[in-house]
Amino acid sequence: MEPVEIDSGRHNPGVDPGLHIWGWEIPVYLFLGGLVAGLMVITAMAELRGGRPRSPILRMAPFGALVLLSLGMGALFLDLGHKLYVWRFYMAFRPTSPMSWGSWILVLVYPVGILHGLGSISDTARASARRRLGRVGGWIVGGATFADRVRAPILWLSLVLGAGLGVYTGLLLGTTPARMLWNSAVLGPLFLVSGLSTGAALLLLFPMDDGERHQLARFDAVAILAEMSVLGLYLVGLGSGGAPQRAAAATLLGGAWTAPFWGLVIVLGLVTPLALETIEQRLGRPFTRLAPMLVLIGGFSLRAILVAAGQDTSFRLFP
């Protein structure tokens, strides 16, 4: 390529010399959104296959997911430049805008999550709520009884909304062809499988029934394998794209973000926990919390690195 010297008189804050519009808030939001998606899908799927879960943490997970979702939305709110106008998200539905899909999915998740959680409350907990909480206890039990009646459709809704939420967190970046590193439809499935894996990992940090722990750890191992394959697809897709995509891929394959990406995401966040989980399962070693913790670190790093590295992979790098 012939040499080119460019002197731009544009020095807009946050835009020049490189685009920097999203800091820590968006990765946190994407990470928590993925976790919530994972929790919704895992708990709904488990119950659709095997009946109401035995471990308390699995029964509490739908409510826990709503708390995490609220924290994530808090982070998203902090990122907004024009905070007083946040209600504008809910004055329109724009089908071409992933951000718009996301805001509407987020409000649908709340009622579904509440019904999902209410129906998961055990009979003993319902009885003690009625005894100890007086009128509030009565409402909870009433709600739980109603949730029981609509259990199957609510579980299916949880599954579908959770999957939608997970895919959306990836598409938020993946539908922005102006940033080469994000220019991949694979980011939707990638963030979904990563959300499933981090969701399972979060649950594994809590005490639970041995049989359920076993199943969950197996599920997490499968999700990690799936995530590795999708990540492979993503990199191959970028690498076989046009010059801009190849240059974007190079930031992860030899360029500035190579060490954090391979160290934190691949080795620490995927390969190591997969090896640990396999050893624990195959050799019957006692379960430790190390593998799930690494999965969570890897899941957050994936989003933090892609958001940070992707912003400035733009056309201006190819004058």
Add this chain to the structure above:
Amino acid sequence: MTSKRYAMVVDTRLCVACKACVLACKAENDVPEGYCRDWLVEEVRGRFPDLRAENRSERCNHCTNAPCVGVCPTGASHIAEGGVVLVTAAKCTGCKACMAACPYDARYVTPDGYVDKCTFCLHRVQRGEEPACVAVCPTHTLHFGDLDDRESGVSRLLTERDFKVNHPESGAEPNVFFLT
């Protein structure tokens, strides 16, 4: 109402990079201090002594296929008269999805929190005037007009002269053309 497609034609052979367009825009549009809606790019290509220099007055391209409008969740970014892409501050949440989507990095977040950019001075155009940058340019580098009118100055320049757009591979179909 007849359809209009507003466009700008920039004659890179006439531009002397005096930046009058940049200053005129700041004054006309009360652009916050330290920000700009149009800017000068001075580019030199080739190996000495075979050098080619080009000055380009750049701004939002008011793209026909504007990705910034598609990703906006609230409709704040929209297409107005003549294909001009505008942002309604009172609808903008400052989510910055449009900034991530703009292939030309033409937008910025104002100190007030909403996103802003070049408007092709639609408020002046509706009064029958030219955009401030065009009106002030001392070398007549900048031309503004309606591409759907085959007799307009911009249409004629694009039939008579060679031109290019910035990063056509973006797929956004920009409407700022550079005569080469």
